[in-house]
Amino acid sequence: MKIISSETHFDFMGKIKITIAISGLMILVGLASIVMSGGLKYGIDFSGGTLVQLQFKTPPNIEEIRGGLKSIGLGESTIQEFGTKRDILIRVQRSEEKLEAVGSKIRNSLGEKFNKQDITVERVEMVGPKVGSDLREKALLSILYAVIGIVIYISWRFELRYAAAAIIALVHDVLVTMGAFSLFDKEFTLVIVAAFLTIIGYSLNDTIVVFDRIRENLRRKGKNTLAQTINVSINQTLSRTLLTSGTTLLVVLSLFFFGGEIIHDFSFALLVGVLVGTYSSIFIASVFLVFLDSRRRA
Amino acid sequence: MYKDLKWKIPLILSVLLGAVWLSYPLKEKIALGLDLQGGMHLVLEVKVEKAVEASLDRLADDIKRDITEEDLEVDRVKVIFSTRQVNIRMVDNLDLPPVKTILGNYPFFSMVSEDSDGLGLVYQMSLDQVKQIEQNAVSQGLETIRNRVDQFGVSEPTIQAQGENRILVQLPGVKDPERAINLIGKTARLEFKLLDEENSLQKALAGDIDEESEILNQRIVDKETGAVTKEPFLLRKRTVLTGETLTGAEVRFDSDFNEPYVALNFNSVGAMIFQQVTRENIKKRLAIVLDDNVYSAPVIQDEIAGGRAQITGRFTSEEARDLAIILRAGALPAPVIILENRTVGPSLGQDSINKGITSIIYGGLVVVAFIAIYYKLSGIIAVIALFLNIVLLAGALAYFGAALTLPGIAGIILTVGMAIDANVLVFERIREELRIGKTVRAAIDAGFSKAFRTIVDANITTFIAAVVLFQFGTGPIKGFAITLCIGIAASMFTAVFVSRAIFDGTMSQRKLDKLSI
Numbered sequence: 001m002k003i004i005s006s007e008t009h010f011d012f013m014g015k016i017k018i019t020i021a022i023s024g025l026m027i028l029v030g031l032a033s034i035v036m037s038g039g040l041k042y043g044i045d046f047s048g049g050t051l052v053q054l055q056f057k058t059p060p061n062i063e064e065i066r067g068g069l070k071s072i073g074l075g076e077s078t079i080q081e082f083g084t085k086r087d088i089l090i091r092v093q094r095s096e097e098k099l100e101a102v103g104s105k106i107r108n109s110l111g112e113k114f115n116k117q118d119i120t121v122e123r124v125e126m127v128g129p130k131v132g133s134d135l136r137e138k139a140l141l142s143i144l145y146a147v148i149g150i151v152i153y154i155s156w157r158f159e160l161r162y163a164a165a166a167i168i169a170l171v172h173d174v175l176v177t178m179g180a181f182s183l184f185d186k187e188f189t190l191v192i193v194a195a196f197l198t199i200i201g202y203s204l205n206d207t208i209v210v211f212d213r214i215r216e217n218l219r220r221k222g223k224n225t226l227a228q229t230i231n232v233s234i235n236q237t238l239s240r241t242l243l244t245s246g247t248t249l250l251v252v253l254s255l256f257f258f259g260g261e262i263i264h265d266f267s268f269a270l271l272v273g274v275l276v277g278t279y280s281s282i283f284i285a286s287v288f289l290v291f292l293d294s295r296r297r298a
Numbered sequence: 299m300y301k302d303l304k305w306k307i308p309l310i311l312s313v314l315l316g317a318v319w320l321s322y323p324l325k326e327k328i329a330l331g332l333d334l335q336g337g338m339h340l341v342l343e344v345k346v347e348k349a350v351e352a353s354l355d356r357l358a359d360d361i362k363r364d365i366t367e368e369d370l371e372v373d374r375v376k377v378i379f380s381t382r383q384v385n386i387r388m389v390d391n392l393d394l395p396p397v398k399t400i401l402g403n404y405p406f407f408s409m410v411s412e413d414s415d416g417l418g419l420v421y422q423m424s425l426d427q428v429k430q431i432e433q434n435a436v437s438q439g440l441e442t443i444r445n446r447v448d449q450f451g452v453s454e455p456t457i458q459a460q461g462e463n464r465i466l467v468q469l470p471g472v473k474d475p476e477r478a479i480n481l482i483g484k485t486a487r488l489e490f491k492l493l494d495e496e497n498s499l500q501k502a503l504a505g506d507i508d509e510e511s512e513i514l515n516q517r518i519v520d521k522e523t524g525a526v527t528k529e530p531f532l533l534r535k536r537t538v539l540t541g542e543t544l545t546g547a548e549v550r551f552d553s554d555f556n557e558p559y560v561a562l563n564f565n566s567v568g569a570m571i572f573q574q575v576t577r578e579n580i581k582k583r584l585a586i587v588l589d590d591n592v593y594s595a596p597v598i599q600d601e602i603a604g605g606r607a608q609i610t611g612r613f614t615s616e617e618a619r620d621l622a623i624i625l626r627a628g629a630l631p632a633p634v635i636i637l638e639n640r641t642v643g644p645s646l647g648q649d650s651i652n653k654g655i656t657s658i659i660y661g662g663l664v665v666v667a668f669i670a671i672y673y674k675l676s677g678i679i680a681v682i683a684l685f686l687n688i689v690l691l692a693g694a695l696a697y698f699g700a701a702l703t704l705p706g707i708a709g710i711i712l713t714v715g716m717a718i719d720a721n722v723l724v725f726e727r728i729r730e731e732l733r734i735g736k737t738v739r740a741a742i743d744a745g746f747s748k749a750f751r752t753i754v755d756a757n758i759t760t761f762i763a764a765v766v767l768f769q770f771g772t773g774p775i776k777g778f779a780i781t782l783c784i785g786i787a788a789s790m791f792t793a794v795f796v797s798r799a800i801f802d803g804t805m806s807q808r809k810l811d812k813l814s815i
Contacts, residue, residue, distance in 0.1 A: 001671060001672045001673075001674075003672075053646070055645075102639075103475065103476070103641065104475075104476045120643060120645065121475075121641075121643060122642070122643045122645065122646040123640075123641065123642050123643065123646055124475070124639060124640070124641040125639070125640045125641075126636065126638065126639040126640075127637075127638050128635075128636070128637040128638060130343075130637060131341060131637045131638045138770050139770070141770065142766050142767060142769070142770035142771070145766045145769075145770075146762060146763045146766040146767075149762040149763075149765075149766060150759050150762050150763070153758060153759065153762060154759070157755055190771070190772070190775055191705055191774065191775065191778075193775075194705060194767055194771065194775045194778050194779070197763045197764075197766065197767050198712065198760070198763065198764075198782070200759075200763050201759050201760030201761070201762070201763035201764065202760060204756075204759035204760070205716075205719070205756040205757065205759060205760055206756075208752070208755045208756045208759060209723065209752055209756050212751065212752040212755060212756075213752075216748075236730070237726075239726055240722050240723055240726040243672075243722045243726070244715070244718065244719040244722050244723075246668075247665045247668065247669070247715055247718045247719070247722070248712070248715035248716070248718075248719070250661060250664045250665055250668070250715075251661035251662070251664075251665060251711045251712065251714050251715040252661075252711070252712075252715070253661075254657045254658075254660045254661030254664065254711065255657045255661065255708055255711050257657070257660075258653060258656045258657035258660055259653055259654060259656075259657040259707075259708065260649065260650055260653035260654070262333075262646075262650060262704060263650075263653075263654075263704055263705070263708060266705065266708060267708070270708075270712070
């Protein structure tokens with residue numbers, strides 16, 4: 001069985017202008033969204049704060065919850081449904097450093113309007129501001145170290161310009177995914193950073209398969225220009241690229257739909273990342289490889 | 299032909315059996331992270347500066363006592379916390395040289411200056427000593443918390459120092475987080491202080507307070523409404539006895555009202571002091587203060603010998619039990635604050651497990667069906683390799699004792715996707731080789747050998763990212779990183795080594811002139 005015919009001759013390199021425009025647009029829209037919403041939206045891991053997930057026996061009225069929270073001075077909290085109408089997520093900017101169990105404090109504050117027995121504290125996450133900034137630093141460092149490690153590896157296995165092109169594709173993927181996060185009003189948390197690092201790894205996986213073929217084809221040098229060789233290489237690997245992206249996409253979709261609310265944003269990041277990563281290894285990485293090559297010759 | 303199958307097949311079988319042996323039964327062999335089994339993850343900061351302050355206070359008292367014992371007249375000994383200094387003021391300037399001699403017994407204090415009027419000396423604590431006190435505060439705090447948790451009864455708790463002044467506490471499956479926090483975080487500084495009955499409480503509340511006295515409150519919680527009221531007490535600042543001399547604390551029940559109280563036992567030093575204090579202060583009130591909260595302030599009826607006392611305070615029996623645990627385990631050398639708290643209830647954890655497994659099954663089924671249809675018989679080989687991959691992953695998780703977390707389950711799902719990738723690379727290569735007219739045998743050889751390098755290169759970048767994640771990540775993320783690392787390694791083994799062996803094994807049985815791929 002075949003989905004992609006074995007001998008494709010798409011002219012990928014001829015569509016450079018279109019792909020650059022599409023990518024540019026995606027990145028611009030994303031960045032604009034980030035700027036308009038006043039920067040990236042940090043989750044409590046990075047900004048510090050408290051998050052309490054409650055489960056009610058019957059769907060509660062959110063305004064009544066707010067009333068209860070006001071009585072303990074937490075009226076400013078964000079209250080939202082989490083997956084179902086019975087699951088409620090409460091976010092408080094402040095983090096209590098005192099030895100108080102926020103979860104039960106909130107639960108007690110709801111005692112007037114609701115029967116306390118009907119409320120279960122499912123999850124409490126409290127991150128103090130100090131830990132928040134520590135984690136922010138850690139997250140940034142981890143992305144930095146991963147990128148450095150990958151650049152060293154690719155420059156060793158290939159040439160520096162391959163590494164440069166791969167990194168551009170990778171930055172492209174991260175920017176687009178970040179933009180998508182901002183557009184869909186999702187928060188950055190530690191788990192999302194993990195998803196981003198995975199996207200970085202995955203995006204490179206595809207890129208390297210294409211690069212590997214380019215290198216192989218360059219060795220049996222014909223009359224072809226670099227651009228033509230790259231085009232042939234992309235066509236040769238196209239079937240594989242789409243197939244594996246397809247299967248990975250299938251499993252990520254399964255995670256997205258069945259994995260539950262807690263891991264929803266994580267699977268969303270992977271979903272966008274896999275799509276964009278596939279696109280960029282076909283269009284972006286190779287375009288820049290040609291571009292960097294022409295600069296070198298000029 | 300295919301001689302190496304002779305060792306490859308036994309090797310694969312033993313790896314498979316080993317993995318099964320390591321991971322069976324799954325429920326017992328694979329540890330679950332706190333996010334899946336429910337539990338509490340706390341990062342505490344030890345306020346080490348408070349331990350330094352307390353130490354300076356104590357030393358100032360000692361210095362004052364030493365000087366007085368030499369029959370010299372002290373004006374005052376003042377502690378300046380911000381600069382770690384002690385200012386000793388004398389009445390007569392002739393007393394300064396003997397004071398200097400006395401301070402010679404405190405090697406970690408060095409003189410920094412002499413007051414211009416010739417009546418005072420300023421000593422400073424060395425930074426080494428400060429560091430020492432801080433380190434002790436953390437290590438003693440760790441020990442105390444470990445004692446408390448042990449007595450509280452949590453299975454497999456993790457309690458370890460983190461960084462310079464942090465303590466990580468993980469309590470899997472803890473049922474009552476609020477109680478656990480109270481138990482772990484209370485400083486439990488027990489002090490006995492006499493009431494200041496010479497001055498009026500009203501005046502003191504208005505601000506007219508004796509230098510030697512202080513106001514502390516008794517917190518009274520109404521059991522019905524949960525409302526908290528505070529009753530102020532005017533106490534002498536001086537602590538007559540602390541919890542350091544305690545040898546035991548246990549819950550007893552009052553014979554009249556059946557109300558629980560905590561019975562205390564002091565060691566001989568404590569007993570002696572207690573006897574002396576009670577003898578000298580009959581008919582006066584003695585307050586029992588825990589962490590600056592007054593628990594009770596009974597009137598001393600008679601001299602108390604034998605080193606026994608009790609704390610009453612309208613406790614529930616659970617509160618009394620926890621208080622006894624805390625007092626037995628001893629006070630924290632410095633207060634702690636909670637920097638991070640992540641608590642997951644057991645039902646949410648189970649829910650996450652169910653959903654994770656559901657998504658693995660659905661995702662896996664779709665991929666397996668797709669690959670089997672797309673690559674026919676060769677696809678079936680890939681599917682066998684995939685199953686083996688998951689078995690290996692489970693075996694490795696059990697072997698490394700790595701906890702499975704919710705992101706870890708996501709890592710397994712991703713591994714399924716990536717393991718297929720390696721097979722697809724090989725199969726597509728074989729198809730290409732067949733198209734250019736190679737024989738089945740040659741195409742398989744070429745396909746595997748050409749795809750091999752690509753597979754390694756492509757997987758190593760993800761591997762690098764995963765290793766970095768492992769280094770930097772905490773808790774659930776570490777779980778994700780480790781499943782990803784193991785998954786990548788296992789998928790390279792199964793897709794390249796195992797699939798190849800199955801192909802070769804099939805080829806050795808009969809000569810194929812057509813490959814189902």
